[in-house]
Amino acid sequence: MLFYCISLFRVVKFNLKNKNYKENNIKGKIVKIESKDYYVENNIGKVFRCSLRGKFKKDLLKKKDKLTTYDVAVLGDWVEFEIVSGSVGVINKIEIRKNYLSRKAKRLRGSLKRGERLEQIIASNLDTLYIVSSIDSPKFNNRFIDRIIVTAESSHIDVRIVINKSDLEQSKLLAKWENFYSKLGYNVFITSVISLVGIEKLKKSLNGKINLFWGQSGVGKSSLLNAMYPELNFPVGEISEASKKGRHTTVTGIMKLVEKNTYIIDTPGIREIDPYGIKKQDLGYYFIEFGEFIHQCKFNTCIHVHEPGCAVVKAVEEGKISLLRYESYLNLLNTIEDDMFY
Numbered sequence: 001m002l003f004y005c006i007s008l009f010r011v012v013k014f015n016l017k018n019k020n021y022k023e024n025n026i027k028g029k030i031v032k033i034e035s036k037d038y039y040v041e042n043n044i045g046k047v048f049r050c051s052l053r054g055k056f057k058k059d060l061l062k063k064k065d066k067l068t069t070y071d072v073a074v075l076g077d078w079v080e081f082e083i084v085s086g087s088v089g090v091i092n093k094i095e096i097r098k099n100y101l102s103r104k105a106k107r108l109r110g111s112l113k114r115g116e117r118l119e120q121i122i123a124s125n126l127d128t129l130y131i132v133s134s135i136d137s138p139k140f141n142n143r144f145i146d147r148i149i150v151t152a153e154s155s156h157i158d159v160r161i162v163i164n165k166s167d168l169e170q171s172k173l174l175a176k177w178e179n180f181y182s183k184l185g186y187n188v189f190i191t192s193v194i195s196l197v198g199i200e201k202l203k204k205s206l207n208g209k210i211n212l213f214w215g216q217s218g219v220g221k222s223s224l225l226n227a228m229y230p231e232l233n234f235p236v237g238e239i240s241e242a243s244k245k246g247r248h249t250t251v252t253g254i255m256k257l258v259e260k261n262t263y264i265i266d267t268p269g270i271r272e273i274d275p276y277g278i279k280k281q282d283l284g285y286y287f288i289e290f291g292e293f294i295h296q297c298k299f300n301t302c303i304h305v306h307e308p309g310c311a312v313v314k315a316v317e318e319g320k321i322s323l324l325r326y327e328s329y330l331n332l333l334n335t336i337e338d339d340m341f342y
């Protein structure tokens with residue numbers, strides 16, 4: 001009887017504990033990560049500094065062992081957390097991601113096995129990726145744009161192109177690149193922070209979405225974000241370079257609520273993106289205009305370089321696929337050959 005009572009007491013206690021655990025859980029979104037601190041925002045915009053519950057650390061070790069991933073929780077993740085005290089909490093659950101943007105992580109000591117690279121997730125649950133470029137200073141770089149397009153396409157994220165500093169351009173270059181990417185089917189925004197061209201239009205397109213901004217150094221990404229949302233107050237120019245370097249090692253991205261249901265993710269720590277996990281045979285599919293030709297290639301393992309009967313190469317020769325895009329393709333293909341397996 002005594003034994004029965006003790007068992008019953010234990011069951012009730014366990015259930016109560018479990019119930020409290022569930023009831024205390026709050027839904028939130030990771031808006032910043034600084035080494036082991038995860039900043040989680042609840043539905044009314046309050047931010048809590050959280051740690052991960054111990055079980056996740058074990059998961060990470062297991063995954064690291066298999067050399068697949070780098071992070072357990074990432075920027076943009078929906079999580080359930082409970083408050084420990086004040087604005088400090090602990091994350092109990094990480095929801096399944098809708099999508100995520102990742103890149104090959106830098107080679108780390110000890111993480112190498114047969115030349116493999118880890119995957120570093122930059123952010124999750126994204127609606128749109130904006131590639132910010134400038135028409136000049138620095139010069140427009142279509143290779144970089146194509147690389148980010150491939151990264152976004154392979155992650156099923158809607159990608160758009162911003163060509164900034166339009167005030168610096170007098171020739172037809174602007175129209176050329178606008179047409180080039182529009183013809184492929186991508187939305188192109190022409191902007192200038194100086195003459196304020198295109199700012200309102202860009203701002204409108206962000207509405208109600210989670211928008212990640214990516215751009216090479218100096219293209220005016222911070223200036224553009226400030227022009228749309230002055231309250232962001234991102235550092236600009238040389239100051240911005242200094243502070244970006246300072247932040248580099250700890251924060252790769254930051255997420256800000258700018259309007260109702262509208263988020264901006266800035267990625268000051270991410271200057272290069274090498275897409276992760278793409279196989280050579282699949283790369284062609286992420287160049288959307290190759291799609292209609294790929295199925296006409298003689299071999300279904302065709303990687304569209306020297307194979308006989310390659311319909312992609314034929315389309316390039318006939319001018320149906322742009323040589324510039326094909327060069328970007330070959331360039332990326334080369335970087336994949338440096339890696340072994342995924």
Ligand code: GDP
Binds near residue numbers: 191192
């Ligand atoms: P980020 O590194 O991409 O964040 O670039 P910043 O916003 O820090 O800007 C780099 C430099 O470009 C700064 O000196 C800005 O004043 C300048 N800049 C930004 N946008 C424009 C623009 O539309 N036109 C011109 N002419 N300069 C710009």
Ligand code: ZN
Binds near residue numbers: 298303310
């Ligand atoms: Zn082919």
